[in-house]
Amino acid sequence: MTNNLWRNHILPFTLLVGLLGVATLVGDYLLHRFNLVWIGRYLGIPGTLLIIGSLIYSLRKRKMITSGNMKSWLSMHEVGTWLGSLMVLLHAGIHFNAILPWLATVAMGVNVISGMVGKLLLGRSREHVLGKRDHYQLRGLSKEDIERAVFWDAVTLDAMTKWRKVHIPIFIVFAVLALGHIISIFLFWGWV
Numbered sequence: 001m002t003n004n005l006w007r008n009h010i011l012p013f014t015l016l017v018g019l020l021g022v023a024t025l026v027g028d029y030l031l032h033r034f035n036l037v038w039i040g041r042y043l044g045i046p047g048t049l050l051i052i053g054s055l056i057y058s059l060r061k062r063k064m065i066t067s068g069n070m071k072s073w074l075s076m077h078e079v080g081t082w083l084g085s086l087m088v089l090l091h092a093g094i095h096f097n098a099i100l101p102w103l104a105t106v107a108m109g110v111n112v113i114s115g116m117v118g119k120l121l122l123g124r125s126r127e128h129v130l131g132k133r134d135h136y137q138l139r140g141l142s143k144e145d146i147e148r149a150v151f152w153d154a155v156t157l158d159a160m161t162k163w164r165k166v167h168i169p170i171f172i173v174f175a176v177l178a179l180g181h182i183i184s185i186f187l188f189w190g191w192v
Contacts, residue, residue, distance in 0.1 A: 013120050017113065020082065024089040031090065040090050047087025048178065051108075054080030078119075085112050100184060104177035111170045118163040125157045 031040045057077035059065045085108055092105045129150055136146040147154075 010120070013116055016082065016116060020086060020089070020112070023086055027086070027090045028093045031093070037093070040093050042091075043087040044091035047084040047091060048182075050080045050084030050087065054078075054084065078115075081112060081115065085109070100177060101181045104174060104181050107170065107174035107177050111167065111174050114163075114167045114170055118167055122157075122160055122163065125153075125160050129153045129157050 028040065031037050054077040056065060057073040060068055060070060060073045088105065088108060092101060132150050132153060133146055136149050141149065
């Protein structure tokens with residue numbers, strides 16, 4: 001069971017976070033090595049658009065959009081936020097010249113990791129409760145006895161489904177900081 005937890009949940013999570021970090025470092029190195037830093041400056045735009053586009057999953061989940069398969073929208077959300085975050089991280093690069101963009105970048109990183117942890121913990125917990133129910137059912141326990149036996153695990157699972165109450169406020173902090181950064185760029189870069 002522990003090996004299964006490691007292989008199915010912890011390893012993929014670690015690989016995705018590690019890959020994001022390595023891809024950011026390698027990408028930033030290559031941009032600097034080949035004197036293409038200007039490309040990184042503009043990667044924030046498609047990265048932000050990918051992150052915004054991935055929010056369609058949230059609209060579908062709340063039934064504001066009715067078409068499409070939830071699993072497909074979730075996959076698009078996960079891939080879009082990962083790729084968008086990579087682009088934003090490449091955009092941020094290793095430049096420490098302004099606090100607002102870095103606060104937005106840190107909030108984005110915390111949000112990405114909280115989303116990945118939420119998925120990991122929630123999936124594992126669901127699997128655990130369902131496995132226990134199946135185990136007790138195979139042992140011949142009545143439905144009432146099974147529910148009594150998994151009660152605290154089910155309560156814990158229900159509490160864990162509330163992780164979004166942390167994930168969403170972190171996203172809002174990220175969105176406000178990112179919007180502040182975007183507005184400051186328009187004001188100070190002379191685009192408006």
